Amino acid sequence: MGTHHGCQRHALGRTLLSMDYDVIIVGASIAGCTAATEYGRAGLRVALLERHRSPQAHKTLCGHFILGGTHEVLRRLGFWQPMLDRGAAVTTGLGVWTDAGWIVPAPGHGVPPAISLRRSKLDPLLREIAAGTPGVDLLMGHRVTGLVESGVVTDAGRTLRARLVVGADGHHSAVARLAGVPEDVAPNERFLFWAYYEGAEMTGPGDGQVWQLDPDIAVCVQVDDGLTLVGVFPAKERLAEFADDRLAAFDRFVARLPGGPSLSGARRVSNLVGTTDYPCVRRDPVPRPWLALIGDAATASDPVPAVGCGWAFRSAEWLTDATAGPLRDGGDLGRALRRYRRAHQFIDKYDDIGRQDALATPPNALQRAIRAAAVSDPWIARRLAAFGMRAEAPSVLLNPKVVARALLTRRAARPA
Ligand SMILES: Cc1cc2nc3c(=O)[nH]c(=O)nc-3n(C[C@H](O)[C@H](O)[C@H](O)COP(=O)(O)OP(=O)(O)OC[C@H]3O[C@@H](n4cnc5c(N)ncnc54)[C@H](O)[C@@H]3O)c2cc1C
Secondary structure, rough: EEOHHHHHHHHHHHHOOOOOEEEEEEOHHHHHHHHHHHHHHHOOOEOOOOOOOOOOOOOOOOOEOHHHHHHHHHHOOOHHHHHHOOOEEEEEEEEEEOOOEEEEOOOOOOOOOOOOOOHHHHHHHHHHHHHHOOOOOEEEEEOOEEEEEEEEEEOOOEEEEEEEEEEEOOOOOOOHHHHHOOOOOEOOOOOOEEEEEEEOOOOOOOEEEEEOOOOEHHHHHHOOOHOOOOOOEHHHHHHHHHHHHHHHHHHHHHOOOOOEEEOOEEEEEEOOOOOOOOOOOEOOOOEEEEEEHHHHHOOOOOOOOOOOHHHHHHHHHHHHHHHHEEEEEOOHHHHHHHHHHHHHHHHHHHHHHHHOOOOOOOOOOOHHHHHHHHHHHHHHHHHHHHHHHHHOHHHHHHOOHHHHHHHHHHHHHHOO
16 A cells, blocks of 8 residues: 555556445545544555645644643554654643743643644655555545545546545535535634744743733744744734734734743744634534544634644544444444544533633633632642643533632732
8 A cells, every 4th residue: 555646646546446445534634644544553445535646745724733632642543753753842831821920830740741743744744654554545636526425526536435434624624515514613813823933942931831911822832843833823803913014013922922932043934824814613523324524624623722633633533443343343333423423522522612712802700710820729730731731621620629729729819
């Protein structure tokens, strides 16, 4: 098996396209490659279709900071070490600036590390792993333009059939559109821009920082090749400031960050990357008895909390865990897909919270109390970090015990 692109692919592609598969996956990026690799390892025959011709193709609009909640999944999949081998940077604890002070990550806080590898390296790596997995046919240059029951039609007019079709084709999912799947769209009231620097010096606590400027947010994190990503996520009411000279507005924003990175000896090695509008989109992850959606095709969340890549890896793992056995052994696929949908509720719950945060409204009294308490209370700080890294369900932070403790801490901290 392997990667087939350009002219070499066509001869092989013709033969493959006349065959049936156990699973057809549309989109060979994070979610699609992960699912294909796992299905292949489970002994299934997989067609992995990607519209781009080059195996080096990658998503450019992505900050690629993969939260600690994905660490275990990446290790289980065998992706963590190859990512490190390609130069990925690991972040063990983020310092969070709040108006009550810095929340400093305690050493050995037990929250799993985040990892960052630019998509120009990550996407080709995942394709390489998928293409090298027995049973997986990575078919580059095959855009899906139609759907039939239990099958897809490509732009070359070929029909491929399988027991399960998986839409891993991102935010604007063609598969979901072709299947007539309803979209639940919510507004995002922030915009975002970032740039990469060589020689940037972090001056805040932790090995990366987040600024909660209410309603604006900013980040500074390490990425591969020793580069630093500096990003700003202002509320849309500041869009006009960025209209004329975007870079000057960005520089002004970064220069005013309390304890922000020192860029005096640094060199910016990229243009600004970003977007002024990115609504949140959600679709049923199991819209038909023969169709599942994973990654952004199911849930494209607000980019600000950097959840999307993690959701793509995790939803792909949940789907393959639930369905590989029944697909291989002729078991009950409907039941397996219901299991996948239940697992996906982990994402749905966080997405509900993310959609609230994406409105860029000031934090409520409870949010302020939890943040302020986390400045002085390592127990709350750890829970806040586990929540931020999506390492545990939202109840790790949003529970009566944390709330009571935060309120007590706040009362104790008040001057008599
Ligand atoms: C501005 C921005 C910043 C972000 N920053 C972060 C971050 O820091 N951390 C984080 O975790 N997430 C981040 N995200 C989210 C992250 O980029 C996505 O969640 C992630 O890429 C989803 O992966 P995916 O595999 O589901 O989809 P995608 O990566 O979008 O891949 C979809 C694939 O399907 C292919 N495809 C599409 N249509 C077809 C078709 N018809 N036929 C065949 N192939 C097709 C595409 O070419 C592509 O390869 C950010 C998103 C944005 C917009």
